[in-house]
Amino acid sequence: DSGVTQTPKHLITATGQRVTLRCSPRSGDLSVYWYQQSLDQGLQFLIQYYNGEERAKGNILERFSAQQFPDLHSELNLSSLELGDSALYFCASSVMGENTEAFFGQGTRLTVV
């Protein structure tokens, strides 16, 4: 158990809908990352937050947004969902600073039908 908790584990929704994925980081970690993993692809970095502030942005679509709350949990909002958004979405957390590893949650499997 990495200490990172993601909910829900599975989510099935229709095209055009909006969903929210939730992540609770490890105790003491201030930094949260979101990744997308499609079936034939590796881990694509979406976005990083540190203590509520956006720190780094990757290939995140405009239809997607995220935030980190004062209690350090984070949410990833996916809207106007398309079939191609079906993927595993992982959250990871780390202590801030250079050269620190990230610990991953178990992921949320999103299926858009």
Place this chain on the structure above:
Amino acid sequence: GESVGLHLPTLSVQEGDNSIINCAYSNSASDYFIWYKQESGKGPQFIIDIRSNMDKRQGQRVTVLLNKTVKHLSLQIAATQPGDSAVYFCAEVLYNYGQNFVFGPGTRLSVLP
């Protein structure tokens, strides 16, 4: 569990043999590297890391080698066991205000009895 990366490169080794998994990274400015293991249906799990001022680092049954001249990382697993079967990802970590973990495409390790 879910399959990750159906078309990933695959390395098949006999149980008890040593495994070597290779990875090329892209940014010569990267100064921190991590190997992750991902089992079916689970999030990536930290295995071992190495900083750019090192050429080699050893853990329990695992060794990571870093060749900065050719931007190459390798993960060596000694006495490979069935439980080592998984997808292995290398990640290079770039730090520019925020940490950005850039993952390689992954290699599937299959341990044969």
